[in-house]
Amino acid sequence: MSEKKEEVVSEALKAEEQLRSQWYILDTDGKLWEFDQFDFKGHDNLRKFSGYEYEKDRTVTRTPPHVDLMRSLELVDYEPASDPGNFRYYPKGRMIKALLEEYVTSMVHEYGGMEVETPLMYSMEHPTLKSYLNRFPARQYTIESDDTRYFMRFAACFGQFLIAHDATISYKNLPLKIYEMTRYSFRREQRGELTGLRRLRSFTMPDVHAICRDLEQAKEEYKVRFKLSQDVLQGIGFDKSDYELAIRMVRDFWDENQDLVKDLAKEHGKPVLIEMWNERFFYYIVKWDMNFVDNLDKASALATDQIDVENGERYDIKYMDEDGSTKHPYILHCSPSGAIERDIYGLLEKAAFDMKKGIKPSLPLWLAPTQVRIIPVSHEYTPAADKIREEFNKVRVDIDNRDETVGKKIRDAEKEWIPYIIVVGEKEAGLNEYPVRVRGQKNPEKMSISSLQEKIHAVTGDKPYRPVPVPIYLQQRPKFVG
RNA sequence: GCCUUGGUAGCUCAGUGGCCAGAGCGGCACCCUUGUAAGGUGUUGGCCGCGGGUUCGAAUCCCGCCCGAGGCUCCA
Numbered sequence: 001m002s003e004k005k006e007e008v009v010s011e012a013l014k015a016e017e018q019l020r021s022q023w024y025i026l027d028t029d030g031k032l033w034e035f036d037q038f039d040f041k042g043h044d045n046l047r048k049f050s051g052y053e054y055e056k057d058r059t060v061t062r063t064p065p066h067v068d069l070m071r072s073l074e075l076v077d078y079e080p081a082s083d084p085g086n087f088r089y090y091p092k093g094r095m096i097k098a099l100l101e102e103y104v105t106s107m108v109h110e111y112g113g114m115e116v117e118t119p120l121m122y123s124m125e126h127p128t129l130k131s132y133l134n135r136f137p138a139r140q141y142t143i144e145s146d147d148t149r150y151f152m153r154f155a156a157c158f159g160q161f162l163i164a165h166d167a168t169i170s171y172k173n174l175p176l177k178i179y180e181m182t183r184y185s186f187r188r189e190q191r192g193e194l195t196g197l198r199r200l201r202s203f204t205m206p207d208v209h210a211i212c213r214d215l216e217q218a219k220e221e222y223k224v225r226f227k228l229s230q231d232v233l234q235g236i237g238f239d240k241s242d243y244e245l246a247i248r249m250v251r252d253f254w255d256e257n258q259d260l261v262k263d264l265a266k267e268h269g270k271p272v273l274i275e276m277w278n279e280r281f282f283y284y285i286v287k288w289d290m291n292f293v294d295n296l297d298k299a300s301a302l303a304t305d306q307i308d309v310e311n312g313e314r315y316d317i318k319y320m321d322e323d324g325s326t327k328h329p330y331i332l333h334c335s336p337s338g339a340i341e342r343d344i345y346g347l348l349e350k351a352a353f354d355m356k357k358g359i360k361p362s363l364p365l366w367l368a369p370t371q372v373r374i375i376p377v378s379h380e381y382t383p384a385a386d387k388i389r390e391e392f393n394k395v396r397v398d399i400d401n402r403d404e405t406v407g408k409k410i411r412d413a414e415k416e417w418i419p420y421i422i423v424v425g426e427k428e429a430g431l432n433e434y435p436v437r438v439r440g441q442k443n444p445e446k447m448s449i450s451s452l453q454e455k456i457h458a459v460t461g462d463k464p465y466r467p468v469p470v471p472i473y474l475q476q477r478p479k480f481v482g
Numbered sequence: 483g484c485c486u487u488g489g490u491a492g493c494u495c496a497g498u499g500g501c502c503a504g505a506g507c508g509g510c511a512c513c514c515u516u517g518u519a520a521g522g523u524g525u526u527g528g529c530c531g532c533g534g535g536u537u538c539g540a541a542u543c544c545c546g547c548c549c550g551a552g553g554c555u556c557c558a
Contacts, residue, residue: 063551071493080531080549139556155558185558190483193556205558289558301558339558378515404516411519423518437518444518482493482508 024274025050026247030262032274043271045293049244050273052299065295065352066345067196069361073416074480075344076197083141085194085201087341090480092369095469097204097340099367100236101181102464104206104337107232111224113179113208118159120184121150128165128315129158139188141201152186156207157333161315164211169319174329175221176211185339197345198300204340210332211317218307218330219260225334226264226288229303232336233290235463236343237364240269242292242350243302248275249286257286264288283310284333292342294349295356302338302346307331351417360440362417366460369469372397372452373413377406377425384424388434389472391449394465395456400474410437420452 025038025046040047070076075093079086089097105115122129125148133140133151140151153159160178169176184202193199210225212218233243245268247261254261254276265272284306291299311317312328321327337343351361365371372395374385385399400409406423413421421437428434435444436452447455470477 067551078550084549187557189557190555192484192551192553195551199557203558207558304558335558337558342558375518377517380515403514405514405521406517408516408520409518414519421518425517427517435518479492479508 022276025271026265026274027271028266028269046244046271048293048297049291049299064196066348069348070197071481083201091469095369095466096344096367099464099466100340100343103235104232105181108179108208111228113177115179118156118180121152122158124149124151131314141186141188154185154187156180156182160209161311164317165315171213171319171321174211174213174319175217177208179208181206197341200341205335206337208334212330215330218332221332222307225305226267229336233303236337237347243290245288245290246273247288250280251276251278253285284308292346295352302342303336305332305334308333362439365419366463368419370398370418371395371456372420373400373418375400375406375409375423381424388449392453395453396468398468398472402475
């Protein structure tokens with residue numbers, strides 16, 4: 001009875017069990033160090049990340065800080081009525097997620113990615129997919145419809161490859177970039193692997209493939225996308241000090257393409273963890289990943305890109321070359337930001353680092369659900385607050401019109417991490433400049449509304465915008481948590 | 483999936499065999515009309531995760547299940 005369930009465990013999962021890795025550190029001068037010869041002084045996070053990967057030291061007993069934060073900020077919450085690892089997003093969380101999705105998508109558009117949309121589920125009987133399932137180390141959700149079994153996609157590869165299979169492609173079209181923001185990708189991870197927003201069973205992931213003519217073109221494109229991923233992470237709010245780079249490859253690739261690997265390390269500007277395999281177990285010959293190290297010293301991959309040498313043939317994707325022959329391409333698989341949920345996890349964990357250091361935590365300004373809070377001293381000044389709010393354009397401004405003391409309203413605004421707070425009362429009547437309480441600053445700063453708006457736009461200018469995701473008046477807001 | 487650990491009011495938690503199960507916060511009502519991190523009074527909140535068992539008696543002990551966290555493992 002028990003083996004009737006016949007879990008779909010892929011060959012890749014089994015293969016991984018016998019996978020032998022050799023570990024090194026590559027420094028920015030291009031020197032490859034044996035793992036235990038490298039001096040990690042000044043590279044704390046790399047040491048933690050490497051320890052995590054190499055020594056498998058993962059003993060932790062605390063709740064990750066972002067789990068409390070995602071709830072107390074009313075962003076995201078568990079959904080007991082769903083399968084574990086499938087979360088609910090409250091209005092503020094949904095807004096943040098939507099902005100991140102829009103931002104990443106705009107960056108991929110700029111890069112040249114053509115956005116498509118593909119189905120969430122695929123037949124397990126499809127011969128190509130069947131063989132691909134066996135090659136990717138992920139457990140699937142399956143569902144039945146009539147007599148056919150379907151699996152929920154764990155990436156956008158299927159849909160995009162099937163599109164590419166049916167397309168007529170000339171070498172002149174290459175590299176050909178196809179993109180989808182998958183809401184969602186599904187991976188039925190083992191129960192104990194799920195951790196807050198860090199690891200989920202359904203997650204939102206940008207997936208951009210580049211179909212390339214040959215290894216040379218693939219390598220060129222690989223560098224472009226490395227830079228793209230760095231830029232995307234930077235835009236989201238992670239700089240190079242926030243993540244560690246790993247490059248994993250078969251030894252042959254290293255022997256023949258050291259320059260490329262060293263270029264990436266140089267671009268990263270910090271020593272890099274190198275993992276090498278003598279044989280190719282996966283569908284790719286090289287893969288890099290940018291890893292965030294959190295408050296519990298846990299590492300997890302954000303952006304990643306792989307050079308796939310297998311699926312062009314498996315999916316029978318062809319292009320017509322200059323000489324009239326049809327060829328299978330190399331395919332790059334990139335997630336320039338990693339999962340959007342994991343980005344939120346990273347931002348919250350970063351805020352938790354600040355709290356530890358005694359710095360007021362905050363979100364990047366372009367993601368703050370409220371950017372400016374206006375606090376009327378009493379009901380009498382609510383119209384004045386309205387007037388100030390109307391002076392703003394494309395800034396998220398709300399008004400705390402609750403029947404509470406000013407002290408209480410300030411405190412609540414601080415607990416929401418609101419970057420700018422303006423108290424309005426008799427003193428402010430008819431002023432051109434208001435004392436603005438700036439998060440992280442000791443004393444209020446006098447400024448006009450237009451200069452505050454400029455100040456905000458100077459930081460958020462190139463990012464997408466959405467209005468306040470909940471009612472403008474705090475009195476009208478329900479409490480989703482607490 | 484296996485192992486460890488937890489689940490008590492909307493939230494955070496106290497209560498570990500015995501009267502009608504408690505606190506703070508929140509919500510609601512009233513008072514105050516507020517000046518830069520919690521104003522006051524009153525009041526409302528509970529299948530003590532779910533199901534079964536032991537017992538004169540179960541939030542408390544036992545078994546199963548569900549859900550959270552952590553580990554094995556894995557990854558975006």
